[in-house]
Amino acid sequence: MSEPVKLIGCFGSPVVHRAELALRLKGVPYELITEDLNNKSELLLKHNPVHQKVPVLLHGDRPAICESLVIVEYVDEAFDGPPLMPADPLARAAVRFWASFMDKECRESMWMALWTDGEEQAGAISAAKANLTLIEGQLPDGKMFFGGDTIGFLDIAVSGIAHWMEIFEEIAGVRLLTEEEHPTLYRWAREYTANQTVRQCLPDRGRLLAALAPSRDIFVSIAKTMSAHK
Amino acid sequence: MAPEKNSSDLVLLDFWVSPFGQRVRIALAEKSLPYEYVEEDLAGKSDRLLQSNPVHKKTPVLLHGGKPVNESLIIVQYLEEAFPDTPSLLPADPYARAQARFWADYVDKKVYDCGARLWKLKGEPQAQARAEMLEILKTLETELGDKEFFGGEHGFGFVDAAFAPFTSWFQSYEKLGEFKVAEVAPKIAAWADRVGKRESVAKSLYSPDKVYDFIGVLKKKYGIE
Helix, strand or coil: CCCCEEEEECCCCHHHHHHHHHHHHCCCCCEEEECCCCCCCHHHHHHCCCCCCCCEEEECCCCCEECHHHHHHHHHHHCCCCCCCCCCHHHHHHHHHHHHHHHHHHHHHHHHHHHCCHHHHHHHHHHHHHHHHHHHCCCCCCCCECCECCCCHHHHHCHHHHHHHHHHHHHHCCCCCCCCCCHHHHHHHHHHHHCHHHHCCCCCHHHHHHHHHHHHHHHHHHHHHHHHCC | CCCCCCCCCEEEEECCCCHHHHHHHHHHHHCCCCCEEEECCCCCCCHHHHHHCCCCCCCCEEEECCEEEECHHHHHHHHHHHCCCCCCCCCCCHHHHHHHHHHHHHHHHHHHHHHHHHHHCCHHHHHHHHHHHHHHHHHHHHHHCCCCCCCHHHCCCHHHHHHHHHHHHHHHHHHHHCCCHHHHCHHHHHHHHHHHHCHHHHCCCCCHHHHHHHHHHHHHHCCCC
């Protein structure tokens, strides 16, 4: 089966990275179509009318598959290659749980920790660090990755912590992930970003920093909105 | 909901009116899996619940041989994978599975929170929630199309189980938002009637009146009126 695979993405997105890495780990060739999210193309709006977001996977003539983690599970199931999900049902439930935790509580707490100030920020920093500890607890003893000896679904799901976190920390002037407080997670982040396959689809650090830094005010106002809705 | 003889060592920690718990009850019924149902008092959560779900401290929690599984859609997928010889809610084809996961995720992200804003808020924010609820229903209507179930060829499936519990909330949404599901999304209204008659759903859901009363209790608790 060699139907063409296309991935609609954009530069610097941690969720697009998830989809790209899944494809690369399974050895699936794909064409990357880069979107400018300030000027969304007809293609993107046609294929993801519901959320209008990237990534979007197009496999042959099939209608699009959207939502990064749905894409990752699809790629795992539809293509041959090393499995990304564990085999055992309980282990599968666990990685899905922690991936969902990453996308909800963890991401929210990190955002508030980075972009609020004063007392609110102090509380958010505590919460974010506690969440990092919970994620860190999922690393199997003596193993390099959440997936064990190789990168798996949960590594992919929490990859934002490995690369994007540090860049946001620099822009915000806040440290969340330190070697002292989270030694195993810190080491995981280094292993992850050094991995050969990961590096093929990881946005360049300098370019990412330059792209994100000007949006600091936007990040702060997003945090304000999130705060107001609590 | 009398406890049944439990030969598969399944325990469900749940809360009677929770649409999330009901998804799991529906899945268990579809698979004819016996289990022990445990009603949690959300005002006084049991140690077992707090230990089984220390991160969220929420129901539903499925215990299988004492091992916890959390998050309703994750639990349903777990049941699929741990009991592969039972009737399945997800199809075998990876593409169809991906679409089912996408739409179940959509229901998860949108319906409950938007509905909650309908009863929690007033004025302009409530009007926005109303508009959003109509859009959600219309989006789901488009996805359902002329299919009998969201599961399509597969029959009653993952997305049906994910969304069915909210059918008992439709009446409340209608009262709060002053609209009729049958007018806004007639196919969804017809689907709601169909799934409501399905045994697994009928025995898992409570009446719309009970749900509406429950919202009244929540409103009092949050000091809203």
